[in-house]
Amino acid sequence: MPGAVEQRLLDQGLRYALGLRVVVVGLSGSVGLALAAMPDRAVTAVVVTAFNGWSLLYALVMVRGGARARQWAPVADVAAVCGICLSMSWTVTPDPRGGATWVLIALNMAVVTYPWQIGGRALAAATAVIIAVYYTGATLADPGGWLVDPTLGPWTAAEAALSFGLHRFVRRSARTADRVIARSAGLRRAAEIAAARRSGEREYLAALHDTAAATLLMVGDGVVARPEPWLSAQARRDLAELHRSGGAAHGGTDLIPLLREVARHTPVRVTWAAPDTLTLPAADALSLSRGVREALANVARHAGTDTAEIRVRDDGALVTAEVADAGRGFDPARIAADRYGVTRSLIERMRRTGGRARIDSRPGHGTTVTLTCPRPAEDDGGDQEVITTSFQRGLRWAAISITLAVLTLLDLPRLLTAGAAYTALRPQLTAWAGLVAVTLVVAVATWRDRPLGRWRWALAALVFALAALATSAVRPEFRLGSAHWSEGDAGWPLVLLLMGGRVAVLVAALAAQYLMTFGQAALAGTAALSVAGAISATWAVLSYQLAIAMIAAVLRGMAVSVARAVRADERLRTSEAVARHLHADRTGRIAALAATAVPLLEGLAAGGLDPGDPDVRRACAAEAARMRRLFAGDDGPADALAHELRAAVEQAERDGVTVSFAAHGTRPDLPPRVRRRLVAPAIAALATATGRARLTVTGAGDTVTVSVVATCAPPPPVPDGDGVRRSVLADGDRLWIHASWRGEP
Known part of the structure; x- marks a missing residue:
């Protein structure tokens, strides 16, 4: 097909x-x-x-x-x-001066x-x-x-063959373009699917941080002492978010309803300055809405005011959402870079999606959070250039074949058998050889994929000079007749030289060449054809030459429309493939949470779990720490292991534990599964620790060790694997938990 x-x-x-x-x-x-006479x-x-x-x-x-x-x-x-x-x-009236009938x-x-x-x-x-x-x-x-000219039959057959060759050349070029585009589309699709899955994973982890992790952390910190209706409602929303998060990475979504939904579920009273609708790619809309939700949450927690304004603008290239409050404000320079509320939830979320987040605040002057997201530019993936290049190359080779066939199979025999029609044969041979040479120059440039550039104008001038030379050597009574081979056929090299540019330029050049030839014949006062015959003969050749020029223009325009259609079809196919992969990813994530976070959230949503119960608090704190550790390790910073451990330290410090953290030595870039095994015991220990704890990470050569000393619950037994060995030693009520990885020597 x-x-x-x-x-x-x-x-x-x-x-x-x-x-x-x-x-x-x-x-x-x-x-x-x-x-004509009839x-x-x-x-x-x-x-x-x-x-x-x-x-x-x-x-x-x-x-x-x-x-x-x-x-x-x-x-x-x-x-x-x-x-x-x-x-x-x-x-038809038989008349040798009548030209082509x-x-x-x-x-x-x-x-x-x-x-x-x-x-x-x-x-x-x-x-x-x-x-x-x-x-x-x-x-x-x-x-x-x-009328019974024996050369008409062979020439008609040759015209059919040349046209068939043109058709095959261009069609073969189209097939080549299809193959190149299909390969490119496959690579783009694979890359886009991978990027979408990665983006979905990051957005999912960010959603965990903003929803389920925040709720569980609140319970783990003891903020809620007993079951509350609002806590149940929040847990239900968190469950719904877990099920839909990351599943709408493609397609268009109206940003404004998402923002209004976010505003309805915050204790902050919101005023609006926004359009009624604003459609964005779903991933961008979700990123902005979640950024606004985090900004409103920060207003509720820290601003000391219960009002804020949401302003949304769309300038065509950039969509901006601002959350402004007139609260107490703060100094952004004093916020540590590894704090996750502002830095990770706002700034890094927008950076991941290609946008930006800016926080403007001063103590006593309120805060404005500005989130910007660029609109995706229309891109055909380079398909238009591939199609245009293939079309033009195929058409150029077809025109080269036609020109050489006309010059060698039609014009050369007429030239050699019509010696009596010329004042001298040498100018005819010189003109013929020059036109063939120009054609071969174009052929070599096409074969080497090198455009002629300004040289095409010098070669076009040479074609005019050769045509004038050939006409001047034709006896006046034979001009415009069959012996005057250059009369129309000198236009074929002009077609080759100018077919890649504007059609008007080529038409003007062909018209100038014909008018120059007719002018030479008119000055001589006689010709082999009548006016009607000259018009008919010229039209027979000129229409074919103009057809090549028009085909070139049609193919250029077609390349644009085909590239758009191909790209639209590719986007549809990619969107469907991404949707399938994201659905599978989302299903796997829910399955992974089914044994840990989901039961806790379901219990809080139904009121079956008491947030004041110490066991519930510890379970929520441990699960929140695990989620935040996933979020912290997602971006792969220079020292991902220490980065993840700092997230666990922050969680423990919020629970009132004083943690001494030290990192020594040089550590290799560890695979994610190795990092998980190394940090899991430390996270479990810090989640249940009381009083003071000491956390140490060291690296020496091909060995990495993570150890924690704390008064805490014993970590659950987990088998060693991936080169990681763990051990637990007790000293009274304190535990020394040690995890070590040794790589290949």
């Missing part, structure tokens, strides 16, 4: 080919009726009108018709083309555009039938005369 780029190319190519045929055939028929002008008008009408109907059927209609329509079209060929006895132009446009409509075998069969019928009609109209 064709990929997205190839399919769009086939669809657009079909529309363009049919449209080009309708326009060119219609104009050539109109010019013929207006200027055996019977009334009959010719009927035939031209009928064929133009059929061409339009055929285009509509091929674009909008069903599969069966598109199967029989080309057969009917071949019959219609054969019909106008057989009508030449009434519609409207029938010949219609025939050529039919076979040139067929590659976009039918396959290669059908194209060969249709071309053979049309050529045979053309010679039949030409013989009937002009037996043995000018």
